[in-house]
Amino acid sequence: MTRPELLRVEGITKAYPGVVANSDVSFSIGEGEIHALLGENGAGKSTMVKMIYGLIRPDSGTMTLRGAGYAPTKPAEARRLGVAMVFQHFSLFEALNVAENVALGMESPPPMRELAARIRAVSEEYGLPLDPSRMVGDLSAGERQRVEIIRCLLQDPKLLIMDEPTSVLTPQEVEILFKTLRQLSSEGTAILYISHKLEEIRSLCDEATILRRGKVVASCTPRERTAREMAELMVGASLKTPERRVAAKGEVALGVSDLSVDSPIAFGTSLKGISFTVAKGEVLGIAGVAGNGQDELLLALSGELKAAADKVRVAGRPVGDLGPVERRRAGLVAAPEDRYGHAAAPDMSLVENAFLTAGVRKELTRNGFVDWAGTRAFAEEIIAAYDVRTPGPDVAARALSGGNLQKFLMGRELMQGAGVIVINQPTWGVDAAAAASIRQSILDRAGEGAAVVVISQDLDELLEVSDSFAVLNEGRLTKPRPTEGLTMDEIGLMMGGAHGMEVAHHAG
Amino acid sequence: MGGQPPKPPGIFVDRKWGPVVLRLEKRPTPSRFWLYATPPVAVILTMIAGGILFAAMGKNPVEVIRTIFWDPMFGEFAFYLRGQLLVKAGPLILIAIGLALGFRAGIWNIGAEGQYIMGAIFGASVGLAVFPTESRWIFPVMIVAGAFGGWLWAMIPAILKTRFNTNEILVSLMLVYVAETILAKASTGFLKNPEGMGFPGSRNFSGYPAAQNAFLYEPLGLHWGGVAALVTGVLAWVLLTRHQAGFQIRLAGQAPRAARFHGVSPARLVVLCMGISGALAGLAGMFEVTGPAGQISIDFNTGYGFTAIIVAFLGRLNPLGIVLAGFLMALTYVGGEMASTNLGLPDAAIQVFQGMLLFFLLGVDVLTNYRFRLAVGAL
Known part of the structure; x- marks a missing residue:
């Protein structure tokens, strides 16, 4: 034609x-x-x-x-x-x-x-x-x-x-x-x-x-x-599919039960009775259309939003009432979606941004004073391991492209040796090759025994990395199901189908 | 700081399209050059604009500028005026450093003048309560009382903010006027000199050695307040660059959400920053009342708490920069007084001159984060 x-x-x-x-x-x-x-x-x-x-x-x-x-x-x-x-x-x-x-x-x-x-x-x-x-x-x-x-x-x-x-x-x-x-x-x-x-x-x-x-x-x-x-x-190159090491499923590393919190965001979505567990070596993928409580779930897991102590447990220990510092100490690290202003301070250097979350677990303070030499070394380690393209660790975070900064921030959380890792949108705005390497390192951490929660709007990504799969819909989480054997139709139904659209099309 | 200019939609470099316009473009990283060049450029612009102002008032601009900037250091009376520099700079530096820590964190304590007054009243009250006992412990206790008075006054806006989300700018500013009323009450009532023949004002500390903040080295104008200012400058610099609390202060000011993610509690930071700035302002008031001022009087406060805001920004909110800025501002004070007595310049003209300094500073400051681009194309 x-x-x-x-x-x-x-x-x-x-x-x-x-x-x-x-x-x-x-x-x-x-x-x-x-x-x-x-x-x-x-x-x-x-x-x-x-x-x-x-x-x-x-x-x-x-x-x-x-x-x-x-x-x-x-x-x-x-x-x-x-x-x-x-x-x-x-x-x-x-x-x-x-x-x-x-x-x-x-x-x-x-x-x-x-x-x-x-x-x-x-x-x-x-x-x-x-x-x-x-x-x-x-x-x-x-x-x-x-x-x-x-x-x-x-x-x-x-x-x-x-x-x-x-x-x-x-x-x-x-x-x-x-x-x-x-x-x-x-x-x-x-x-x-x-x-x-x-x-x-x-x-x-x-x-x-x-x-x-x-x-x-x-x-x-x-x-x-x-x-x-x-x-x-x-x-412009042949693509490598991430390979996963199958780890024996261990004991529960992260447990969340009946977690409800009000959204601190205007027009945000409050969380309603969220429950799930993630075992050592397991990757839980949480899908859902943006704005259904993803940001709130991350805040509630990172410790920026607090709840009753037993609502969130890391390795059996109640941490629900603890803030981000204590949760990191307990072994939970989190990576928010918004790079500029939340996960990173745009005007601060990569060294300072490395200290932002790694100070606790990498023991980068002595008597309250920051070990800047040690922090710089860690920042350089991340830059090397995650192939971050930057003139050096002293560059302001906002001078990096979105994908490069994302690689740095993923490295920052994944390299702290935490037992529980929560990530919102791991590969948002990252090119395909870098996205593949980020997914690979998520799988590697899981292979080493970490429990990982990946919140993403990219279904293909979730199907690739996750062992179990759940959907966040209007602040509620579906029961996690094994990813293997899920069909697109089933996923769509878990996501609540189409919001208010069926009627019109059946009628028309 | 000043409002951020709107982000331009893009830069057009094509010669074929539209007229040439000047555009502000955000720099990828803040300019180191302009970070340091801004204060001197602002001073020069202030001299030029101030000179025009003075000329319009019928004065010889060169003479006025020389009287303000040159004579206090190298003129006929420099032997006396040089000492005055540190006397004026000390409280300015002390207050400005406290304010700068808060400003860095995005916490706007505008009421240092009130905290300064309350520090003076608390410090003086302790000394006057034990008059005429002689003990070397009196002065140190007065120092603590002065800092406590300022801290307490700053806690009012801090707690109202954390509890009820009130605006600390308004509350701290309004409390200045409350403090001034208390000051008037103190000098005519509860702290009035019983041997003062009914005149308002407290006993003069120059007649009470145990409670007096005497000069340690008079030619330089050095008293304990000056020592405190310089030591605080160094300590605050170490805090900001080396200590976790300093990192949290900077982080909270630049990226509040990242600060919460890091683990900073916004409420605790408000209490910390308001507390430090209040205590330092209180200290400054206490050193002033027991030293250069000598007594509690109705017109004891002379606006150091407000001028310190200019000093804090002039020093780029950097403690070491503030030490330099404090001396520069003291120069305009001392030189300004010279200009008003010798050349008959009204006080208001000097205040306008000081205000210009802040105005130009904030104006030129845009260049630290933005650059001008010649661009072609319609807006």
Whole structure:
């Protein structure tokens, strides 16, 4: 099937000080085509689409939209010409309702009543149920994404750009989103779909352009390729699957029973009666869509949120009422998701950030004075062991790229010889090779007898590393089940299916 | 510190697009050069802007600047004025170091002036209560009482903050005015000199050797308060760079969530920082009332507690920097007094001049974390 060309990108180059984000990138998208832009973190996908959306401008190269020159200087111009974008991170106000949020994104919003009616009409047409009067703060991540999508669809776009749309969705929600996208495509709206999830791309996309280090390395028809082939094109090397040493399951190292805590975060999710145990040598994977209590669970395990003493036990010892320092001493280390400001202090050096959590277990204080020489040695040890690319340990944490800082922070927790390790999003924003090595070290620690809890939104990652599997849904944890033999359907049901979407699609 | 400028969306280097604009760009790491260059640049800018102000008032700007910055150290009366420098710098340094520890942790004690007054009243009360006993233990006990008075006054905003989440800036500031009222009561009532012929004010400590903070070395203006200031400067520097508590203070100020993750209890940190700054301010008040001031009087406090805020920032919240900044600020005090008596400059003009110093300091400080970029493109 040949389609009339919608957008042509030719020879686009964009450089930032010290890095070339895009180098001579060319591809074209036909009307109604679903086109994947595929690549690892830092391959230049986001830079490319930001140029198409008018957020930044190319240094050189040209774009044409339906044969006419296309050089948007701002997003409003791109929208006027029929290009819309749904961002990975939503820009919504939680304290406003759906219609108000949509109105904020429009140049000349119609009266609220009329807008609400249009939102209802569009949401029904595309099977994306959404009540315009609901507060955004009360919506699930999937529902918030619908707000963003509907905001775009109201402009009747010719090209819809979607940046990693499925990272916040349950498998069922993904299916429903794909249905909507296919419907849009059949109506002639082209979709530029950014992702690094290969199976998704194989099931959804017509064509794919693969980027590596800012350059187009291949283009292909995803249905004709295997996921592994595309992954190797993306990474530029053959991939190693992490190997696991099967450790004999030991006694219970971490026990949590009926743990309930109120969320300290505005619009956060309180934990409700969480219970699980992790044995020595076991990896428990906790899945769930973002915002279902993952951050709160980490805070409650790290000791930043306290509970009754016997709610959390490390090696049989009650630690629920202890703070982070005492819990580390008891043998529990934790790694929060947010690197900048929570797991690390961005303006402090790597040495100081190493002291941040390792001071207790690595015995880096004497009479309250910090052993900076010993801390520096530990920081250098992490840098060497985890291949952290940095000019040295005295560099501020924020000067490192996200992936490099993540490697440093993972190393910091994994190298303390703790009996219990809790990690939220171990490989968020890390390239495939580094992610594989982080997963490998998690498995290595488990092989040495550590009990590990991995909280992640990446199902593939959890299936790869975990022995048992549970889902966090609206602050409640399902009963952990052995990972082996679980099907995607079962996982989807554990995740609570699709939030409020079944009805609409059955009806439509 | 000052509000952070909004982050620019990106830097456009393409010559084809739009007009050239100046843009603030966040530096990947803070600039070491500007960290140290900021104070001298701010001083020079203050001299220029101050000079314009003085010229507008009909004074010769060069003469005024010279009177303020040069004469106290090298002029005709330098033999006396040099001593005055440490006398003024001592309390400023002592208070500013305490404040800086809190500011580093994001805890804003603005009421050092009140803690300074309460330190003076507590210290003086102990001495006056035992008058005219002679014992070498009297003065040390007065020192402890002075520190306790300041600490106690700082605990009020600290505990209100940790218990009821009140704003420590407002509470500590308001307590300054309460302390001033108590000071007036003390000098006209419970601490009034019984032999003072009805005039307000306490007995003068210059007539009570056991409780007097006499000069240890007069040509330099050195008394126990100066010694305490310099020793505190070194101790605070060691605390911040070598001790775990100093690390926690810096961490809490830079990344509060990371501090909680590290294991810092925000409430304990508030109590610690408010307590240290209150105690140091109280010490400064106690050394002042028993030394240079000599007695409790209605107008005993002269704004050291507020000026110390400027000193803390001028010294980059770094204890050793604060020692230098304390001397610089003392220079503007001593020189400012010279300028007002010799050249007839109003006090308010000198205060504006000191305020300019903080203004330019915070303004130039942007360059530590941001740089200007010539950029092309629409905003």
